[in-house]
Amino acid sequence: MLSSHIKKTGNSLEKTEKGSWVMKYIISGILGAAALGLMATAASAGTLEDVKAKGFLQCGVSTGLAGFSAPNDKGDWQGLDVDFCRAVAAAIFGDGTKVKFTPLSAKERFTALQSGEIDMLSRNTTWTINRDTALGLNFVGVTYYDGQGFMINAKKLPGVNSALQLSGAAVCVQTGTTTELNLADYFKANKMEYSPVVFEKLEEVDAAYDAGRCDVYTTDQSGLYGIRLKLSSPDDHVVLPEIISKEPLGPAVRQGDDKWYHIVKWVYFGLLTAEELGITQANVEEMKASGNPEIKRVLGTEADTKIGTDLGLGNDWVVNIVKAVGNYGEVFERNVGQGSPLKIARGINALWTKGGLQYAPPIR
Amino acid sequence: MATQDIPQDVGGGRASLFYDPKVRGIFFQILVVVALVAFVYWIIGNTVENLKRANIASGFAFLNGRAGFDVSDTLIAFDSDSTYRRALLVGFINTLVVAAAGIVTASILGFLIGIGRLSHNWLIRKICTVYVELFRNIPPLLVIFFWYFGVLSVLPLPKESIELPFGSFLNSRGFYFPKMVWGEGSMLVPVALLLGIAMSWFVARRAKQRQMATGATFPVFWTSVALIIGLPFLALVATGFPLSFDFPQKSTFNLTGGLQIKPEFLSLYLALSFYTAAFIAEIVRAGIRGVSSGQSEASAALGLRSAQALRLVVVPQALRIVIPPLTSQFLNLTKNSSLAIAIGYPDLVAVGGTVLNQTGQAIEIVVIWMVVYLGLSLITSAFMNWFNAKMALVER
Numbered sequence: 169m170l171s172s173h174i175k176k177t178g179n180s181l182e183k184t185e186k187g188s189w190v191m192k193y194i195i196s197g198i199l200g201a202a203a204l205g206l207m208a209t210a211a212s213a214g215t216l217e218d219v220k221a222k223g224f225l226q227c228g229v230s231t232g233l234a235g236f237s238a239p240n241d242k243g244d245w246q247g248l249d250v251d252f253c254r255a256v257a258a259a260i261f262g263d264g265t266k267v268k269f270t271p272l273s274a275k276e277r278f279t280a281l282q283s284g285e286i287d288m289l290s291r292n293t294t295w296t297i298n299r300d301t302a303l304g305l306n307f308v309g310v311t312y313y314d315g316q317g318f319m320i321n322a323k324k325l326p327g328v329n330s331a332l333q334l335s336g337a338a339v340c341v342q343t344g345t346t347t348e349l350n351l352a353d354y355f356k357a358n359k360m361e362y363s364p365v366v367f368e369k370l371e372e373v374d375a376a377y378d379a380g381r382c383d384v385y386t387t388d389q390s391g392l393y394g395i396r397l398k399l400s401s402p403d404d405h406v407v408l409p410e411i412i413s414k415e416p417l418g419p420a421v422r423q424g425d426d427k428w429y430h431i432v433k434w435v436y437f438g439l440l441t442a443e444e445l446g447i448t449q450a451n452v453e454e455m456k457a458s459g460n461p462e463i464k465r466v467l468g469t470e471a472d473t474k475i476g477t478d479l480g481l482g483n484d485w486v487v488n489i490v491k492a493v494g495n496y497g498e499v500f501e502r503n504v505g506q507g508s509p510l511k512i513a514r515g516i517n518a519l520w521t522k523g524g525l526q527y528a529p530p531i532r
Numbered sequence: 533m534a535t536q537d538i539p540q541d542v543g544g545g546r547a548s549l550f551y552d553p554k555v556r557g558i559f560f561q562i563l564v565v566v567a568l569v570a571f572v573y574w575i576i577g578n579t580v581e582n583l584k585r586a587n588i589a590s591g592f593a594f595l596n597g598r599a600g601f602d603v604s605d606t607l608i609a610f611d612s613d614s615t616y617r618r619a620l621l622v623g624f625i626n627t628l629v630v631a632a633a634g635i636v637t638a639s640i641l642g643f644l645i646g647i648g649r650l651s652h653n654w655l656i657r658k659i660c661t662v663y664v665e666l667f668r669n670i671p672p673l674l675v676i677f678f679w680y681f682g683v684l685s686v687l688p689l690p691k692e693s694i695e696l697p698f699g700s701f702l703n704s705r706g707f708y709f710p711k712m713v714w715g716e717g718s719m720l721v722p723v724a725l726l727l728g729i730a731m732s733w734f735v736a737r738r739a740k741q742r743q744m745a746t747g748a749t750f751p752v753f754w755t756s757v758a759l760i761i762g763l764p765f766l767a768l769v770a771t772g773f774p775l776s777f778d779f780p781q782k783s784t785f786n787l788t789g790g791l792q793i794k795p796e797f798l799s800l801y802l803a804l805s806f807y808t809a810a811f812i813a814e815i816v817r818a819g820i821r822g823v824s825s826g827q828s829e830a831s832a833a834l835g836l837r838s839a840q841a842l843r844l845v846v847v848p849q850a851l852r853i854v855i856p857p858l859t860s861q862f863l864n865l866t867k868n869s870s871l872a873i874a875i876g877y878p879d880l881v882a883v884g885g886t887v888l889n890q891t892g893q894a895i896e897i898v899v900i901w902m903v904v905y906l907g908l909s910l911i912t913s914a915f916m917n918w919f920n921a922k923m924a925l926v927e928r
């Protein structure tokens with residue numbers, strides 16, 4: 169008890185040291201707004217040209233969600249979303265390390281993308297119609313099919329084994345997410361009451377839930393597994409079986425730059441195609457010698473191919489992607505699957521050939 | 533304005549208008565206004581143009597949309613079916629409530645501590661000094677975290693709530709107390725209360741007039757207490773106590789029933805009050821020190837006791853010194869209330885941020901924030917200026 173308390177106080181000290189991030193938030197909001205207001209009326213160059221001129225890709229990720237985007241002990245970013253950024257960087261530069269990460273809370277992410285602070289957003293973000301239209305974004309695809317779930321402390325609440333027993337509970341949730349909207353809908357639809365406990369930062373939600381300020385933690389189910397690992401006694405907590413929403417998580421770019429949109433979209437399809445064809449980080453060099461016309465097309469070894477250059481990249485773009493991060497299956501297993509502490513099964517995120525939903529249009 | 537003092541015929545009657553300082557002054561003022569308007573117009577046009585190009589919707593029409601999220605602390609009816617406009621209103625009311633409660637508590641606390649620092653009692657003086665030095669030198673966000681993580685979150689969970697008198701409970705989810713449920717005929721009680729206040733005011737006025745005329749005093753304070761408490765009580769008796777209580781009860785998760793003050797509000801309110809009180813204490817001390825000691829000595833010579841001298845002679849004069857800096861403390865407290873976002877109290881900034889994110893209407897929300905805080909500040913200053921002017925007139 170004492171030690172956890174000390175830890176918490178340390179945490180808050182640290183937060184204050186970072187300077188008043190509340191002010192930072194407001195100021196970044198205002199600056200974002202100002203940036204939208206002051207963007208030169210002259211048409212800006214395409215994002216690809218900007219990125220090439222800068223020499224690196226600026227990628228928006230979360231502030232630390234295990235499995236998707238979180239810094240490891242050495243401070244290197246890791247996760248499925250992070251690897252996607254690296255794949256895009258590899259496709260452009262032939263080097264997956266030419267990427268810089270901007271950690272963003274749920275609330276900051278869209279303004280950061282709209283104002284041009286980041287080149288793309290890869291941060292467990294749900295694709296919705298509102299974000300695709302009113303917010304001026306373009307989602308490129310679904311890198312992880314998820315759904316919203318609930319987590320409770322089974323030790324403190326024995327006997328609760330369904331979300332339908334949660335009436336009257338205090339529920340911790342992060343603001344600016346689809347999560348808080350689904351939560352309201354679900355309790356309303358089931359005629360249950362709850363009292364929301366809403367924070368802006370992930371670490372605040374975690375701390376509040378860990379301290380017992382709320383009975384229930386709700387977010388994307390994959391997120392729950394990642395968050396559970398960081399709690400003071402992970403084994404006490406269980407994720408309830410109900411999935412109350414569809415959360416297709418995927419990367420997004422700004423509207424109005426089709427070329428850039430196509431690049432990011434096809435990097436995703438490239439990852440899937442590589443898995444489908446059995447191209448892995450280990451065998452990609454050998455595969456280049458393959459006589460299979462489909463593999464030749466994908467790896468750019470076909471004579472006089474224009475597939476990569478039409479996209480605005482080199483013809484070896486898929487080779488570079490796979491060399492940097494592996495294929496989709498490898499990325500999945502390393503970050504959230506069996507090779508990670510999360511141990512999430514492929515489930516609906518398996519390839520369509522294996523009964524899942526991951527499906528790429530043909531590269532031809 | 534100064535130009536008016538300069539003789540009109542400087543430079544002779546025939547000199548061109550351009551050399552007339554008055555004309556020139558007006559000319560440049562118009563020029564600045566035109567430039568400013570043009571600049572603002574350009575910014576707005578540019579923004580709208582850019583938003584359109586980025587395919588981001590703009591305008592305030594989104595305010596009528598369904599919010600879709602819930603807010604934890606609402607004083608007016610609100611649920612996820614309400615509009616974004618109402619969500620912002622909820623946030624605004626929460627800002628007002630915490631600011632108003634903070635201002636009242638900080639003023640009382642600050643006043644007591646300020647006087648305490650001038651006390652003849654060594655211990656009181658030292659305690660007050662330590663208080664001021666401590667809270668004045670800690671950033672307000674840290675004070676909020678101190679209350680939230682240091683005090684309120686180490687309270688027991690709902691199942692092991694601390695039981696307090698009158699059916700109240702304290703736990704890490706807040707402070708729970710019985711809710712008064714008013715029955716039939718209970719409208720008489722607030723009426724009686726208002727009547728009591730009105731009568732007290734009237735009695736105070738008459739007593740003062742009488743004292744001016746005859747010198748006889750009247751126990752105004754005790755009469756007022758009797759009126760303000762007694763009349764509503766009589767009303768209660770007359771209507772046969774139409775009052776029942778809804779007590780908080782333990783349920784699976786939380787306590788249900790009764791009223792709850794959440795820890796987010798409590799932390800913010802306590803932190804803002806304690807923090808600002810330190811500054812107000814210094815202002816009060818300076819104000820009292822600023823009244824020359826001849827005033828207290830003269831009062832003593834006239835036979836006033838030191839408490840009387842303080843109340844009747846020193847404080848009224850000190851107030852004149854105190855009010856202007858006090859105004860800026862009130863404004864600071866109101867603005868600091870936006871730190872609410874750090875602990876999840878749904879004030880205007882927090883709720884506005886949620887609306888901003890759910891709708892993507894960044895510019896509109898930032899405009900609303902700025903207008904509201906500016907408006908609050910202007911209203912507070914206007915009120916304090918009025919109060920200041922009123923106090924200044926009393927000077928003899």
Ligand SMILES: N[C@@H](CCC(=O)N[C@@H](CS)C(=O)NCC(=O)O)C(=O)O
Pocket residue numbers: 229230231232233272273274292293294295342344345346347368369370387388391392415417
């Ligand atoms: N998928 C949802 C929720 C995503 C989300 O923000 N989840 C939280 C809780 S798991 C998170 O990742 N926070 C990380 C952060 O704020 O850095 C959305 O797009 O609105």
